[in-house]
Amino acid sequence: MSILTFRNVSLTYPARTGKGGAGEKRVLDGINLQVASDELVAIIGRSGSGKTSLLNLAAGFLTPTAGTITVDGTPVTGPGADRAVVFQDDALYPWLDARDNIAFPLKLKGVPLAERRAKAEVLLARVGLADAGDRHIWELSGGMRQRVGIARALAAEPRFLLLDEPLGALDALTRTRMQDFLLRIKAESGAGAVLITHSIEEALLLGTRVVVLSPNPGRLTAEIEAGFNAEILNGASVADVKASPIFKRMHAGLTGLIHAGEEELAA
Amino acid sequence: MTLLSELDALAGETNDTAPARAARPLPIAVISALTIGVIIGLWALASAYALVSPVFLPSPRQVVIALYNLVVKGFVDATLAEHVGASLYRIFGALIASILIGIPAGLAIGTSRVGRGILDPIVEFLRPLPPLAYLPLIIIWVGIGEASKITVIALSMLPSIILSTSAGVRAVSKDHVNAARSLGASKAQVLREVVLPSAVPSILTGIRIALGAGWTTLVAAELVAATSGIGFMIQSAAQFLVTDIVIAGIIVIALIAIVLEYVARLIERRLVPWASHR
Structure with missing residues (x-):
């Protein structure tokens, strides 16, 4: 069991010179968070709350101004294959076909061509794209691209999947199907996951826990145990879960929590 | 076209x-x-x-006959194929040289502050210079043979290859780089597996522009000092007022340039079909 830990993490951007650039901007303030590999922690917040910065810190793209981020006790000092990122804008390589995109992390490790292509085939089948290996990236739909992106991240055999609004750009119908898919593939992989989303519904459906991030500066202001993902994994349909009274109640509660910050700001 | x-x-x-x-x-x-x-x-x-006097303007028929004679008998000790061959040898020699120098230089400018600081002034100095301005100097340095022609042509090709490479490198998607880093890529791997491939369309465009510039320089360089080549052939014909060969030569130059451009576009479409789908 791996654990990703944020301990008193703050992030401050230096003062910007020029118009309106008075003083430094504190983006995240005193974040404490633990994610275990059997969890999917959904982080939700409005735009500008620093959710993407939080994920970029975990990925190692950014360095905290204060505090530490560790994976199983080892400090994060930069990006690494133990924390693979799935991007909203898929970030697949158009010069590689779907199979070689998935095999990319294996290539980086020096796995021989035949072996990494064989492994990519297995992953293609796992994400339901067994016949799409030869396809160009631009021939794939948005949902298929995200499946390839997730398979590519899994090929790195990460301890944690960092999901940066991976379903944000999909249409509503595809999105519902992909939510179910994402849950299953995450559970099979045995990796922990951090999901950034601005959809309360998605956070509740997918997250073992839902964490609310409030802006100016970004602070974790609420945390709830969701547990709907277990129901879905046990066979309940996403639609049924969404229709249940308890889901609606929690949805309303979370909406209130996120909204509360807004009113404070206005007052 | x-x-x-x-x-x-x-x-x-x-x-x-x-x-x-x-x-x-x-x-x-x-x-x-x-x-x-x-x-x-x-x-x-x-x-x-x-x-107009036929000395200045031979009839189209005369030009066609001149062209035919060029192919069969040749002019100034070489057939048309030999003249064209000499010119193409120079242009492709120069192209290979400028690719070997230009792409690494462009990578250095696009990826490193120091590289940019060192190479930018050199490129900016070279870029606006008409190749014919430094041709005499190159001849003094390298001599009157093939080397001086290839050098001048390569110098005229270099800026567009360097600039297109560095532009392509700088336009690489941040997400593409971050994805590779989060999947375990080292700095060298990011450069080789992500930055370089995403710069390829821009590099190919640069090569296409370089070919155009090189072709212009080639003809000019052959006008000054050469014993073969399509530019030399025109120059010799002009000295004897063989206007039909001059016109035939000009037409051949234009046709070759069109073919080169077409082949370059074809290669572009074959090599980077994804460039138009980004």
């Missing part, structure tokens, strides 16, 4: 979607062909009625 055919295709599309009209307008390719026909016709008339 390609631009025209693209415009033509565009026009064709809009026509297809519009309701059928009584008369389809003339395709642009037909208009272009007519234009060329009219020019050749006027040229034939002008020489037939001796409006």
Whole structure:
């Protein structure tokens, strides 16, 4: 069991010179968070709350101004294959076909061509794209691209999947199907996951826990145990879960929590 | 030419979607062909009625015969194929040299502050210089042989290859780089597996522009000091007032340039089909 830990993490951007650039901007303030590999922690917040910065810190793209981020006790000092990122804008390589995109992390490790292509085939089948290996990236739909992106991240055999609004750009119908898919593939992989989303519904459906991030500066202001993902994994349909009274109640509660910050700001 | 055919295709599309009209307008390719026909016709008339002395303007028929003789018998000790071969040898020698130097230099400018600081002034100095301005200096340094011609042509090709490489490198998607880093790529791997491939379309465009510049320089370089080559052939013919060969040579130069451009576009489409889908 791996654990990703944020301990008193703050992030401050230096003062910007020029118009309106008075003083430094504190983006995240005193974040404490633990994610275990059997969890999917959904982080939700409005735009500008620093959710993407939080994920970029975990990925190692950014360095905290204060505090530490560790994976199983080892400090994060930069990006690494133990924390693979799935991007909203898929970030697949158009010069590689779907199979070689998935095999990319294996290539980086020096796995021989035949072996990494064989492994990519297995992953293609796992994400339901067994016949799409030869396809160009631009021939794939948005949902298929995200499946390839997730398979590519899994090929790195990460301890944690960092999901940066991976379903944000999909249409509503595809999105519902992909939510179910994402849950299953995450559970099979045995990796922990951090999901950034601005959809309360998605956070509740997918997250073992839902964490609310409030802006100016970004602070974790609420945390709830969701547990709907277990129901879905046990066979309940996403639609049924969404229709249940308890889901609606929690949805309303979370909406209130996120909204509360807004009113404070206005007052 | 390609631009025209693209415009033509565009026009064709809009026509297809519009309701059928009584008369389809003339395709642009037909208009272009007519234009060329009219020019050749006027040229034939002008020489037939001796409006201009044949020394200055030989008839189209004479030019065709000159072209035929060039292919079969040749001019100044070499056939047309040998002249063209000598020119192509120079241009491709120069192209290979400028690619070998230009791509690493472009990578250095695009990825490193120090590299940029060192190379930028050199490129900016070289870029606006007309190659003929430094040709005499190159001849003093390298001599009058093949090396000086290849050097001058390569120098005229370098800036566009360097600049297109560095532009391509700088335009690499941040997400693409971050994805590779989060999947375990080292700095060298990011450069080789992500930055370089995403710069390829830009590099190919640079090579296409370089070929155009190189072709211009080639003909000029051969006018100054050469014993073979298409530019030399024209220069020699002009000295003896063999105007039909001069005109035939000009037509050959234009045709080769068009073919090179076409082949370069073909390679581009083959090599980076994804460039238009980003």
